[in-house]
Amino acid sequence: MIKRILTIVAVVALVVTGFWGYREHRQKQALLLKAENQYQRAFHDLSSNMSLLQDELGKALAVNTQRQLTPCLSNVWRVSYTTQSDVGQLPLSLMPFNRTQEFLRDIGEFSYRVAIRDQKKEPLSNEEWKTLQSLYNESKEIEQDLQALQADVLDQNLRWMDAELALSQTRKKTDNQIVDGFKAMEKKVSGFPEIQSDTLNAVKTRMKPHINNVSGTDASVEEAAKKTAAFLGKADTTGITVQKNGQGMPYPAYSITVQEPDNQKYYLGMTVKGGYVTWLVNDREVKEAAMDMVAGQEKGEQWLTAHGYKDLSLLKAEQYDNTGIYTFSAKQDDVIIYPDTVTLKVALDNGTVTGFNGQDYLFHHKKRTLQKPELTVKQARKYVSPHTQIQEQNLALIENDLGKEVLTYEFIGTMDDDTYKIYINAQNGDEEKVEKLKQI
Amino acid sequence: MRVRWSLMAAGLSLLMAFATLHANPTTFEKHAAPTFTSRILVKGSTGIDVRELQGRLQLIGFYKGKIDGIFGWRTYWAVRNFQYKFGLRVDGKVGVKTREKLVRATRNYNPWKSGGTSGGKANPTPAPVVHSSSRLSANDLKLLANAVYGESRGEPYIGQVAVAGVIFNRLEHSQFPNSISGIIFQPGAFTAVADGQIWLTPNETAKKAVRDALNGWDPSGGAIYYFNPETATSKWIWSRPQIKKIGKHIFCR
Numbered sequence: 078m079i080k081r082i083l084t085i086v087a088v089v090a091l092v093v094t095g096f097w098g099y100r101e102h103r104q105k106q107a108l109l110l111k112a113e114n115q116y117q118r119a120f121h122d123l124s125s126n127m128s129l130l131q132d133e134l135g136k137a138l139a140v141n142t143q144r145q146l147t148p149c150l151s152n153v154w155r156v157s158y159t160t161q162s163d164v165g166q167l168p169l170s171l172m173p174f175n176r177t178q179e180f181l182r183d184i185g186e187f188s189y190r191v192a193i194r195d196q197k198k199e200p201l202s203n204e205e206w207k208t209l210q211s212l213y214n215e216s217k218e219i220e221q222d223l224q225a226l227q228a229d230v231l232d233q234n235l236r237w238m239d240a241e242l243a244l245s246q247t248r249k250k251t252d253n254q255i256v257d258g259f260k261a262m263e264k265k266v267s268g269f270p271e272i273q274s275d276t277l278n279a280v281k282t283r284m285k286p287h288i289n290n291v292s293g294t295d296a297s298v299e300e301a302a303k304k305t306a307a308f309l310g311k312a313d314t315t316g317i318t319v320q321k322n323g324q325g326m327p328y329p330a331y332s333i334t335v336q337e338p339d340n341q342k343y344y345l346g347m348t349v350k351g352g353y354v355t356w357l358v359n360d361r362e363v364k365e366a367a368m369d370m371v372a373g374q375e376k377g378e379q380w381l382t383a384h385g386y387k388d389l390s391l392l393k394a395e396q397y398d399n400t401g402i403y404t405f406s407a408k409q410d411d412v413i414i415y416p417d418t419v420t421l422k423v424a425l426d427n428g429t430v431t432g433f434n435g436q437d438y439l440f441h442h443k444k445r446t447l448q449k450p451e452l453t454v455k456q457a458r459k460y461v462s463p464h465t466q467i468q469e470q471n472l473a474l475i476e477n478d479l480g481k482e483v484l485t486y487e488f489i490g491t492m493d494d495d496t497y498k499i500y501i502n503a504q505n506g507d508e509e510k511v512e513k514l515k516q517i
Numbered sequence: 518m519r520v521r522w523s524l525m526a527a528g529l530s531l532l533m534a535f536a537t538l539h540a541n542p543t544t545f546e547k548h549a550a551p552t553f554t555s556r557i558l559v560k561g562s563t564g565i566d567v568r569e570l571q572g573r574l575q576l577i578g579f580y581k582g583k584i585d586g587i588f589g590w591r592t593y594w595a596v597r598n599f600q601y602k603f604g605l606r607v608d609g610k611v612g613v614k615t616r617e618k619l620v621r622a623t624r625n626y627n628p629w630k631s632g633g634t635s636g637g638k639a640n641p642t643p644a645p646v647v648h649s650s651s652r653l654s655a656n657d658l659k660l661l662a663n664a665v666y667g668e669s670r671g672e673p674y675i676g677q678v679a680v681a682g683v684i685f686n687r688l689e690h691s692q693f694p695n696s697i698s699g700i701i702f703q704p705g706a707f708t709a710v711a712d713g714q715i716w717l718t719p720n721e722t723a724k725k726a727v728r729d730a731l732n733g734w735d736p737s738g739g740a741i742y743y744f745n746p747e748t749a750t751s752k753w754i755w756s757r758p759q760i761k762k763i764g765k766h767i768f769c770r
Contacts, residue, residue: 182692
């Protein structure tokens with residue numbers, strides 16, 4: 078009897094487990110399929126957008142009128158943006174695919190720059206037409222490769238999940254058609270010559286730190302430690318560890334850690350050339366605020382003067398918990414010099430500086446010969462939209478998109494409930510930049 | 518209608534005259550405004566006294582925004598307007614003079630009533646704030662804090678700032694998607710996304726690290742990749758030029 082019951086229980090248990098297992102399996106399959114479909118969609122999107130991109134580049138070559146060129150190039154820019162987003166949805170970050178991504182971004186940046194400028198003043202030059210042509214030919218190659226791969230994926234039911242698995246297992250040598258296809262594409266793109274364009278080069282170098290603007294001789298490790306001690310106002314270099322950064326750093330620099338006796342730690346960055354402190358972080362617990370933002374600002378200004386920063390004016394201040402974050406900018410002849418900024422964190426409990434970031438100041442600051450503005454404030458004001466109510470105005474030197482410094486009138490204005498900063502070129506009235514000031 | 522307006526204006530001016538003549542600001546402050554402290558408020562200040570400032574400005578129609586305790590641009594313009602109308606020096610700072618004038622002008626201010634939840638709430642710390650022109654939203658920063666926490670919560674603070682810095686560097690870099698969400702959810706880019714640790718609730722340290730990175734601190738030295746040498750599966754990542762090691766992570770380009 079008992080045996081019989083046990084058998085029945087066992088059989089029921091087996092059936093239940095089997096059923097459960099089957100259901101789990103089906104659910105897993107469904108999820109895998111969902112993930113696979115997402116990848117497939119991104120991949121097929123990429124392929125069709127790539128041919129669209131190529132078509133638009135072709136059209137841009139074919140059109141003769143400026144009126145047609147601008148929409149064509151704007152399309153190239155828009156489509157290249159979408160292809161980048163498609164690439165970002167594929168599991169390609171585990172393999173080298175950066176040249177292709179860069180190529181796509183360059184196409185977009187180049188066509189954007191040409192599209193937005195005034196075609197009447199500055200029409201497409203011969204060189205730029207040639208650049209467009211080589212971009213057209215190169216993107217054709219990518220497009221063809223992609224389409225061949227797409228055909229394979231469709232004919233042979235290749236799955237992106239397998240590609241992802243193959244990519245994550247680098248210890249074993251695995252073969253995967255999709256991965257191989259993309260690797261071949263990357264190799265091909267790496268062989269393309271760099272896009273020759275002055276604007277593109279300007280955009281790229283703007284991003285790089287201008288170490289050439291820094292003067293001085295190289296500081297050794299010992300000198301770096303001494304400079305750190307001086308910077309922090311310490312008597313000697315005990316507790317200071319200096320380490321040189323590796324090859325990947327855009328400019329030679331030291332990473333410095335300072336262990337204080339009271340268990341506080343300072344972290345600093347320093348250029349090797351000249352031995353300038355680029356940034357400082359002291360991560361300590363800040364207690365209840367004992368001073369307001371104005372007192373904190375005074376403390377910050379004292380600190381800046383003590384560290385040799387002169388002629389700075391406050392750009393903005395923010396309070397975050399018990400810490401004030403102040404951004405200062407250089408001021409020369411009543412012109413705000415936006416590229417030369419210094420950011421300070423002042424702990425509002427005792428007024429000490431817990432953070433410093435002087436990288437921008439270091440790489441940009443120099444004595445400039447400022448031109449006299451051609452336009453008066455009144456004239457410049459006419460270039461601002463009449464819908465904006467102007468509240469404040471200054472002269473400001475800003476860096477435009479291409480990394481060129483331009484003298485502008487800065488108008489701070491409101492429209493409805495929002496505040497905007499509008500920069501009008503002080504020489505020719507061009508609207509250089511408009512910023513909406515958000516509270517996030 | 519016009520009659521009513523003029524009546525109201527007359528009433529208001531009478532009230533103001535009365536207030537300026539008779540009110541003693543110091544006793545008044547003691548009585549109704551325990552939060553209006555003596556500190557000077559400027560653009561960027563936060564706190565319960567900023568709430569009161571906004572509440573008072575709202576009462577007399579200078580401020581129409583939310584009472585959130587954050588001295589932002591809208592509060593700034595409201596203060597400047599108030600200073601202009603009341604013949605004070607227009608500098609947008611709330612010091613002793615502006616405060617006295619404001620307190621006199623808003624005798625009816627009741628911190629427990631105005632602005633809905635403003636006065637009585639037990640939680641005086643306002644949300645963190647950045648007045649920036651950047652294209653990021655507050656939710657981008659939340660997502661960033663999640664990613665930083667999921668990726669590097671066991672790391673030293675400076676390492677967490679560096680991880681946030683890497684994400685910001687990717688935003689500027691040509692090889693990566695053009696948005697914070699695109700970068701974070703790029704398949705295979707972050708292990709915390711793959712194993713779900715990104716959905717842990719981030720702590721204050723992670724949020725602070727994101728904020729520091731947003732303000733321009735980049736301890737990674739311009740890195741766009743980092744990896745943990747003990748667990749890294751990709752061989753390719755070792756071929757990248759390295760910058761430095763912070764905690765367990767090696768940062769590279």
